[in-house]
Amino acid sequence: MPKFPTKLQQKIDERIRNNALRVLPGLSDRIDFSSNDYLGFSKASSIFSEAGAILERTVSQSNGATGSRLISGNHKLYGKVEALLCDFHNIEASVVFNSGYDANIGLFSSVPQRGDVILYDEFIHASIRDGIQMSNARAYKFKHNDLENLEMLMGKNVDGVKEVYVVTESVFSMDGDAPDLKKMLEIVERSDARLIIDEAHALGVIGENGAGMSQYLGLESRVFARVVTFGKAMGCHGAAVLGSSELITYLLNFARSLIYTTALPPHSLATILASYGKLKSLGAGDSQLLKLLNNIAFFKSEVLHKGLKEHFIDSDSAIQCCVIPGNDKVKLIAAQLQEKGFGVKAILSPTVPAGEERLRFCLHSYNSTVEISEVLGLLATFVI
Structure with a gap:
């Protein structure tokens, strides 16, 4: 194989130094707090x-x-x-x-x-x-x-x-x-x-x-x-x-x-x-849409109850973000949550500005209130 260009290798090395190198993740059976499948349609x-x-x-x-x-x-x-x-x-x-x-x-x-x-x-x-x-x-x-x-x-x-x-x-x-x-x-x-x-x-x-x-x-x-x-x-x-x-x-x-x-x-x-x-077919009373909306409301109430509000960006959507500055720190906390079975992903700089790295929680109709309460309780032990 031809030698890889030096300038390109330097850019990869810089990502490694900043703990920001992207790699493709494998499939996991962790509780899903990371996909965009808000209503569970992908598996319907x-x-x-x-x-x-x-x-x-x-x-x-x-x-x-x-x-x-x-x-x-x-x-x-x-x-x-x-x-x-x-x-x-x-x-x-x-x-x-x-x-x-x-x-x-x-x-x-x-x-x-x-x-x-x-x-x-x-x-x-x-x-x-x-x-x-x-x-x-x-x-x-x-x-x-x-x-x-x-x-x-x-x-x-x-x-x-x-x-x-x-x-x-x-x-x-x-x-x-x-x-x-x-x-x-x-x-x-x-x-x-x-x-x-x-x-x-x-x-x-x-x-x-x-x-x-x-x-x-x-x-x-x-x-x-x-x-x-x-x-x-x-x-x-x-x-x-x-x-x-x-x-x-x-x-x-x-x-x-x-x-x-x-x-x-x-x-x-x-x-x-x-x-x-x-x-x-989804109306206000449909189980999937209503469950999603209820989970969003419950998540926000649990953030408040567990003293995490100051760390979260205000949102009424299915995307809830906990700001944890620094690629090293946010990756460490994400890994700890993943070890406990929760599929929560860290969003690193340069995807977001340096100092605004965060855990991104995507909520779904199929998440349970028990799962939401447990993952936020665990998060609170790391950031409070």
Whole structure:
């Protein structure tokens, strides 16, 4: 084998020195406090069976899509999924991408043009940052969920600019908190700017039917674009951009991560259909959604009861984060929790800023109150 490049080895060595080297974990049977499977859909036998039934009803035997959507891969299940998305999310048009990463890369690399401005929350998804870097627009970050800072940046950058795009998440993946979308939209509309919202961690969790934060607040018709992903609460794979018919036509013509990739296989689309069918049946009284909401409330009450509140970021979502500064310390505590059978993961710098390393607890409908109480009781022995 050729000698590995010195500069690349130095970057690996630096990660090792900072105790921040990423390695792929093995599967474990620990109590799940780390996956994004908030409703347990990824293991739902009813969804698995319904996906198979959909394939039998609608698709001839096929293991793959055979090409990109614009060549040979636009099989009939794509139309069914996109029609369902429009109906469920109360939107004019939608287009499915292979992943949330592909959706954000395609949207942000193609829509903002040279001379446009993008204002984005400093804690935005890495995929959005990467898409922004690929665009020709000027981009500026605003302080996390700080609307005053956003207004200040808009005042500096709106004059003479053709288009301004403001970008946020409805639930932030590393903090679990949410912006004030109503006030943000008011600020955006006053300047004739356009709001884009990533709903990855709100879909399936926020609102009576899990449609996400925008619909829960009744804002969907005023948002330029929404990104919904299916690999979290939906328990499957893929993503979609929701917006106007003009936006979707534009993406079909200019979003390279959609145009130049093999389409999803029929089974992936069938699973999305089955997962949405399950989600549509979830009402306020449904056991899975209600259990998740009850577990979130119980977790927060236990944090308070066990004297841990000062260590946790305030969140009403399924993501609850305990800040423990330092890669060494947070990794040690995560390992101790894992030794006791709890699947809690440490989030290290540089994924989060240095000094803001944390344990990230993802809550699910299938976690029990006993498990929640035990893991927080154990955590309290380490941090108090």
